[in-house]
Amino acid sequence: MMRARERGVTILEMVVATAAFMVVIGAVFSVLATGSQTVQATTVSGQLECKGERIARRIGRTVIHAGASTLLPSPQAPLGSSQVSFQCSQGWANGAMVWGPVISVGLEDDINDPNDGMDNDGDGCIDEATVVWCRDVGGPNETSEIWVENVRRFMDGEIQNNQDDNGNGLVDEAGLSFVLQGSTLVIRLCLERRGVDGRVVTKVAQHAVRLRN
Numbered sequence: 001m002m003r004a005r006e007r008g009v010t011i012l013e014m015v016v017a018t019a020a021f022m023v024v025i026g027a028v029f030s031v032l033a034t035g036s037q038t039v040q041a042t043t044v045s046g047q048l049e050c051k052g053e054r055i056a057r058r059i060g061r062t063v064i065h066a067g068a069s070t071l072l073p074s075p076q077a078p079l080g081s082s083q084v085s086f087q088c089s090q091g092w093a094n095g096a097m098v099w100g101p102v103i104s105v106g107l108e109d110d111i112n113d114p115n116d117g118m119d120n121d122g123d124g125c126i127d128e129a130t131v132v133w134c135r136d137v138g139g140p141n142e143t144s145e146i147w148v149e150n151v152r153r154f155m156d157g158e159i160q161n162n163q164d165d166n167g168n169g170l171v172d173e174a175g176l177s178f179v180l181q182g183s184t185l186v187i188r189l190c191l192e193r194r195g196v197d198g199r200v201v202t203k204v205a206q207h208a209v210r211l212r213n
């Protein structure tokens with residue numbers, strides 16, 4: 001009798017111990033899964049931040065050699081512009097400044113997700129766009145290149161309603177935005193991507209360059 005009871009208690013203890021063990025293991029895996037999701041979300045956020053900063057600086061490096069007088073349009077608040085074209089100085093000849101070919105940098109539709117209010121490519125972002133650099137615009141050697149994809153159609157916090165929703169002094173500005181403040185050109189770039197939890201992560205990069213006269 002004693003042996004049977006001892007064996008019964010032992011089995012009960014084993015069951016309880018096993019159940020407790022499973023609960024602990026479940027909790028550990030739950031914490032690990034949550035941690036993994038957090039790391040991945042942070043990674044998406046960090047990647048967008050790095051890429052945005054890199055492209056904003058790249059645009060700045062290109063436009064910093066532009067002559068302020070060649071900038072078209074002259075992007076003034078409160079509208080600014082999602083595209084600019086300009087020419088860079090190539091030095092002097094016969095007492096006059098020689099300007100290079102026309103360069104443009106601007107927001108263009110992503111061919112996989114045209115601007116129609118729908119997420120055509122199913123990546124979780126609606127009407128995301130691209131930044132396209134073009135050299136010798138309209139000339140015989142015209143060439144263009146997509147510098148970055150996943151550009152938000154409108155700047156973070158901004159919707160199309162003829163108002164400055166995000167309070168940055170610009171009305172309905174796009175995910176790529178240029179505005180001239182004196183001789184300083186402010187470049188804002190907003191990238192977006194769907195994170196692991198299904199929510200769209202958005203990051204804004206800002207860069208400013210002083211143009212030459």
Ligand SMILES: [Ca+2]
Binds near residue numbers: 113120121122123128
């Ligand atoms: Ca999309």
Ligand SMILES: [Ca+2]
Binds near residue numbers: 114
């Ligand atoms: Ca679309």
Ligand SMILES: [Ca+2]
Binds near residue numbers: 170171
């Ligand atoms: Ca705004």
Ligand SMILES: [Ca+2]
Binds near residue numbers: 158160161163164172
């Ligand atoms: Ca708005």
